Amino acid sequence: MDKAHAILFEPVKIGPVTAPNRFYQTPHATGFGWQRPQSGAALRGVKAEGGWGVVCTEYCSIHPSSDDSPYAFLTNWDDSDIAPLAATADAIHAHGALAGIELWHGGAHASNRMTRVPGLAPSTLPAMFHMPTTARAMDLADIRAFRGWQRDAAIRAKKAGFDIIYVYAGHDYLPFQFLSARTNTRGDAYGGSIENRARLLREMLEDTKEAVGDTCAVALRLAVDELHGPRGITSEGEGREVVELLAELPDLWDVNVAGALGNDSKSARFSQEGFQEAQVRFVKSLTSKPVVSVGRFTSPDTMVSQIKRGVQDFIGAARPSIADPFLPAKIREGRADEIRECIGCNICRAANNEGVGLRCSQNPTMGEEWRRGWHPERIASYPRREKVLVVGAGPAGLEAALALGRRGLEVSLAEKSRHLGGRVLREATLPGLSTWIRVRDWRATMIAKLPNVSVFPESPMTAADIADFGADHVVIATGSRWRRDGIGVLNLEPRDFSTALTPDDVFAGAQITGPVVIYDDDHYFMGGALAEKLAREGHAVTLVTPHATASYWTAYTDEQGFVQARLLELGVTLALSQHVTAQTDGAARLACAYTGRETSVACETLITVTGRLPEDRLYQSLHGQVASLARVGDCLQPSSIADAVYSGHRFARLLGEDDPAPRRELPPFKAMP
Numbered sequence: 001m002d003k004a005h006a007i008l009f010e011p012v013k014i015g016p017v018t019a020p021n022r023f024y025q026t027p028h029a030t031g032f033g034w035q036r037p038q039s040g041a042a043l044r045g046v047k048a049e050g051g052w053g054v055v056c057t058e059y060c061s062i063h064p065s066s067d068d069s070p071y072a073f074l075t076n077w078d079d080s081d082i083a084p085l086a087a088t089a090d091a092i093h094a095h096g097a098l099a100g101i102e103l104w105h106g107g108a109h110a111s112n113r114m115t116r117v118p119g120l121a122p123s124t125l126p127a128m129f130h131m132p133t134t135a136r137a138m139d140l141a142d143i144r145a146f147r148g149w150q151r152d153a154a155i156r157a158k159k160a161g162f163d164i165i166y167v168y169a170g171h172d173y174l175p176f177q178f179l180s181a182r183t184n185t186r187g188d189a190y191g192g193s194i195e196n197r198a199r200l201l202r203e204m205l206e207d208t209k210e211a212v213g214d215t216c217a218v219a220l221r222l223a224v225d226e227l228h229g230p231r232g233i234t235s236e237g238e239g240r241e242v243v244e245l246l247a248e249l250p251d252l253w254d255v256n257v258a259g260a261l262g263n264d265s266k267s268a269r270f271s272q273e274g275f276q277e278a279q280v281r282f283v284k285s286l287t288s289k290p291v292v293s294v295g296r297f298t299s300p301d302t303m304v305s306q307i308k309r310g311v312q313d314f315i316g317a318a319r320p321s322i323a324d325p326f327l328p329a330k331i332r333e334g335r336a337d338e339i340r341e342c343i344g345c346n347i348c349r350a351a352n353n354e355g356v357g358l359r360c361s362q363n364p365t366m367g368e369e370w371r372r373g374w375h376p377e378r379i380a381s382y383p384r385r386e387k388v389l390v391v392g393a394g395p396a397g398l399e400a401a402l403a404l405g406r407r408g409l410e411v412s413l414a415e416k417s418r419h420l421g422g423r424v425l426r427e428a429t430l431p432g433l434s435t436w437i438r439v440r441d442w443r444a445t446m447i448a449k450l451p452n453v454s455v456f457p458e459s460p461m462t463a464a465d466i467a468d469f470g471a472d473h474v475v476i477a478t479g480s481r482w483r484r485d486g487i488g489v490l491n492l493e494p495r496d497f498s499t500a501l502t503p504d505d506v507f508a509g510a511q512i513t514g515p516v517v518i519y520d521d522d523h524y525f526m527g528g529a530l531a532e533k534l535a536r537e538g539h540a541v542t543l544v545t546p547h548a549t550a551s552y553w554t555a556y557t558d559e560q561g562f563v564q565a566r567l568l569e570l571g572v573t574l575a576l577s578q579h580v581t582a583q584t585d586g587a588a589r590l591a592c593a594y595t596g597r598e599t600s601v602a603c604e605t606l607i608t609v610t611g612r613l614p615e616d617r618l619y620q621s622l623h624g625q626v627a628s629l630a631r632v633g634d635c636l637q638p639s640s641i642a643d644a645v646y647s648g649h650r651f652a653r654l655l656g657e658d659d660p661a662p663r664r665e666l667p668p669f670k671a672m673p
């Protein structure tokens, strides 16, 4: 280990328990929840194996009145939850880490779509999460009952084996709704002054400590700033006062910024490593208890600086532990160059928002620990010394070459361009996306360590070259191209856009003149990011999209609000709910997505960001020419970077193996008599 990093491996006492080091995996969603406990347990176990000293669960509901369906959450409602929760605690303990559980009540944030129990809140509030319903104001009997649910859930969590039990007042959830004057307008002992609004939180801490504090640490997760300005909780105002009021009560402070979840897990496009420091750093000056916070930390030197400068006692991480569960082990073993750094793309957040299992652009094994038995650091060796030729060194080809190399095959990776990286080489040049190049950099670094993988840049391959090469297996990873016919997610009618540019042309350096119109019928990052780039370069830009918001799909990566605000701040004109139907002299013709009513906007350069087509001509022409031929990544299915990496990895794992159906967690079933 680099001596400078030794401080990261010091044990830290948290109340009655001791963390073996300072690496703290803060709670994060997995998309598995109570329905898939084995998948969740295996995922957490791998984090502990990778050296995280504390590993926490995702949000774990304490009562049916806190039901976040259709999103995946854990439940701790009665004794039948103990065994599945214990599976996770056991998986974490197997590697010597402490197990934390984030007990949760969402209040007005939980819409209870599954349980159909009326929602609860400090005051009557519209449901906070996109549902046309209302949470009712809690009376004193409700508050008494609520305190009992937290206490009982803590006792069950202790029985399940957890070492750190959370009181959770972050992310707009119930105890936080009591804290904030924006959501608490009560006139009784739980409303009014900040002391009164913090009363429930104090009682929860006292109750939880009394119930389990003899052997378990009690952590308080608090949003010290809800980023709503002086009317809300702020780190200079009432957030600070809450920390002063409760300073020594919890055994650990887990602090962050909140409001929407997107503020806490901000993507790299809108935040730097350590982005919460300004708001959370005051906490340590007010308490003697250990403090943890997050900030997409992937650099060991930044981590050391967090500790030495007294910002926090742990290195809190959710996304960096997803991208690399073995991050602590790699630092400990002096292999920091091998850390698979999170790129901050928030595809992991999208998985939860879509209601599917966790996935990651950098780590294709994330979420597959139980379902497919994949391990981030281990892969079965291939039984024979066979030769593979991989054509194309984008995310899919790089990942396939690396994983095949780790299996011991003799791999040649041929890339047409001078530089490796494919799409990420281009996409990382867009504003805010420079971290995306880490997808290439990590793979290039790891490939360079494998003597059995040879890389050939500036090697455009033809079908004849490939046939002559004589490899046992050929993998085509030649990527995709943007369509020119206007067909996208919402428009299926071909259009004559022969004078328009696509993102491929823009990256290739096409000239952009006069007023620019970008037609986005792709809805992920590309249309908005190109609009931002061109507006920054001084062009007058109109972004036209048939959706009602700009870059609609970025709502899943918790970025949409930030994207739209930035475009508006840069003076980009948004033409929402509109299609571009034609480009004529100096204008683009628009049609309303609802009524078809036609208008036009000035346009000298039209850029269409619609669908993509696989670049599979090489693959098609090789059919029947080579014995073992496969295509991976965008060449098979144009999609996200995460899907391309996964596709390359999956191919490498399964080469020479049967493709067994992934395991499923089915609920116990008894046939009707």
Ligand code: ADP
Pocket (backbone or CB within 6 Å): 391, 392, 393, 394, 395, 396, 397, 398, 414, 415, 416, 417, 420, 421, 422, 423, 424, 459, 460, 461, 462, 477, 478, 479, 480, 615, 618, 632, 633, 634, 635, 641, 644
């Ligand atoms: P993916 O996301 O599936 O990895 P990319 O578009 O990022 O796809 O990468 C495809 C890569 O394949 C690009 O770097 C491209 O230059 C390369 N490529 C395309 N055709 C050939 C070819 N005939 N020979 C070698 N490399 C190629």
Ligand code: SF4
Pocket (backbone or CB within 6 Å): 319, 320, 322, 323, 341, 342, 343, 344, 345, 346, 347, 348, 349, 359, 360, 361, 362, 363
């Ligand atoms: Fe990081 Fe993206 Fe992976 Fe999430 S999906 S952990 S943001 S690389």
